Amino acid sequence: MERRGFVEAIIQEIRRVAQEEAQKILKGAEEEARKTLEEAKEKASRLIEERRQKLLEEVRKKVLSELAPRKLELRRKALLGRYTLVASEIDKLVSEVISEAKGDLQKYREYLMEALKAAVSSVTASSLVVHPCKGERELVEKVVSEFKESVGGSPELAVGEEISCSGGVIVRSADGRVYFNATLDAKAAEIKERLLPLVFEKVVRRAR
Amino acid sequence: MGEKRVSRSLIGEELDVKVILEERRKADLLISEARRKAEEILEDARRRAREILEQAEKEASMLPEELVEEERRKLYEELSLVERAYDEELQNLKTALAQIREEVKKLAYKELYRW
Numbered sequence: 001m002e003r004r005g006f007v008e009a010i011i012q013e014i015r016r017v018a019q020e021e022a023q024k025i026l027k028g029a030e031e032e033a034r035k036t037l038e039e040a041k042e043k044a045s046r047l048i049e050e051r052r053q054k055l056l057e058e059v060r061k062k063v064l065s066e067l068a069p070r071k072l073e074l075r076r077k078a079l080l081g082r083y084t085l086v087a088s089e090i091d092k093l094v095s096e097v098i099s100e101a102k103g104d105l106q107k108y109r110e111y112l113m114e115a116l117k118a119a120v121s122s123v124t125a126s127s128l129v130v131h132p133c134k135g136e137r138e139l140v141e142k143v144v145s146e147f148k149e150s151v152g153g154s155p156e157l158a159v160g161e162e163i164s165c166s167g168g169v170i171v172r173s174a175d176g177r178v179y180f181n182a183t184l185d186a187k188a189a190e191i192k193e194r195l196l197p198l199v200f201e202k203v204v205r206r207a208r
Numbered sequence: 209m210g211e212k213r214v215s216r217s218l219i220g221e222e223l224d225v226k227v228i229l230e231e232r233r234k235a236d237l238l239i240s241e242a243r244r245k246a247e248e249i250l251e252d253a254r255r256r257a258r259e260i261l262e263q264a265e266k267e268a269s270m271l272p273e274e275l276v277e278e279e280r281r282k283l284y285e286e287l288s289l290v291e292r293a294y295d296e297e298l299q300n301l302k303t304a305l306a307q308i309r310e311e312v313k314k315l316a317y318k319e320l321y322r323w
Contacts, residue, residue, distance in 0.1 A: 007224045011231045018235030022242035029246030033253030040257030044264030051268035052275065059276050063283045070287060078294035082301055089305050090312070097316040111320060118323030191319040199305075199312055206304035207297065 086200055087192070094191050098184050102167050112143040115169060115182035120155060123180050125173035129160040132169055133183065137162055140169060 101107045119128065132140035141159050148157055156174075163170060167184035 003220070003224065007227060010228055014228070014231045014235050018238045022238050025239065025242040025246045026249070029249040033249050036250070036253040036257050037260070040260040044260050047261070047264045048268045052271060055271040056275065056279055059271065059279050060283065063280050067283060067287055071290065074287070074291055074294060078297065081294070081298050085298065085301055086305065089309075090316075093309070093313050094316050097313060097320060101317075101320055114321050114323060122323075187320060191316055194319055195312065195315060198315065199308070202308055202311075203301055203304040206307065207300035 082200075082204075086203060087196060090192050090195050090199055094188050094195070097191075098167070098188050102184065108167070109139070109143055111184075111187075112140065112169065112182075113147060115187075116144065116147045116157075116171070117151075119169075119171035119180040119182060120151070120157075123171060123173055123178045125155060125175070125178060127156040127158070127174035128171050129158050129174055130169050130171050131160045131163045133165040133167055134162045136167070 101111055116130070119130075130140060130144055137159065144157050144159055158174075160172075165183040165185060168182045168187060170179055170181050170183060172179035
């Protein structure tokens with residue numbers, strides 16, 4: 001009886017150890033399988049993400065190259081729009097100023113005097129001819145005579161024939177080789193040219 | 209009588225050894241069966257991993273149309289933003305011009321008499 005009990009105990013032990021070993025083997029395999037699948041899934045999503053990013057980058061480049069001319073056109077239009085806006089505002093203001101100056105006799109005479117001073121200091125000649133615009137001969141003669149009184153006899157100044165312009169004068173050397181354009185049209189163009197960069201800088205700074 | 213007892217005891221021990229050896233054989237069988245199953249599990253996992261990667265290769269080789277469209281939409285939207293920014297800039301410029309109108313007019317007068 002005692003021996004049979006001992007044998008039975010050995011059998012039970014052999015079974016228990018074998019079952020434990022089998023369980024261990026299966027559990028290990030399941031764990032390894034789970035890891036393998038997990039790694040594969042991670043690798044797969046990395047692969048998909050990397051490739052998609054690469055493909056997306058290609059799409060992006062393609063679309064950007066499609067859009068580049070439109071972007072450039074927008075920029076060109078924007079710059080032109082800015083320039084046109086500022087230039088037309090300056091045009092308006094300068095026309096307003098010229099028209100006000102022309103409409104006010106005192107201001108206009110002052111303009112003509114300043115123009116004569118500038119012409120005399122710019123054109124190096126002993127004799128100058130002042131050409132008034134049509135319909136302004138009388139006024140210009142008065143201003144020239146006033147000017148002569150203020151500066152003396154040199155250089156010699158004469159009023160020449162009327163020319164077609166909308167205000168101001170053209171002063172030329174008697175030999176016609178050098179001339180000084182002080183018409184209001186020329187002055188307006190000069191003012192616009194001077195004001196444009198100045199105003200641009202001011203408004204762009206303000207608009208920011 | 210004594211001889212009989214001895215022989216019975218020897219036969220009994222021989223039987224016990226056989227029973228234990230049989231149990232040992234069954235245990236080995238159980239373990240090798242477990243190993244076979246474990247190998248099957250691992251092989252199955254490797255096969256599924258290969259399938260997952262093959263599928264990923266297929267999926268990664270082409271970009272879903274909606275992603276392409278989304279990217280295109282985003283870039284076009286950026287262009288509209290640039291356009292709007294330019295429009296806004298022009299409006300700001302108009303406002304700024306209106307604010308400095310008198311100042312510019314004074315400058316124009318100054319320039320009129322400056323040679």
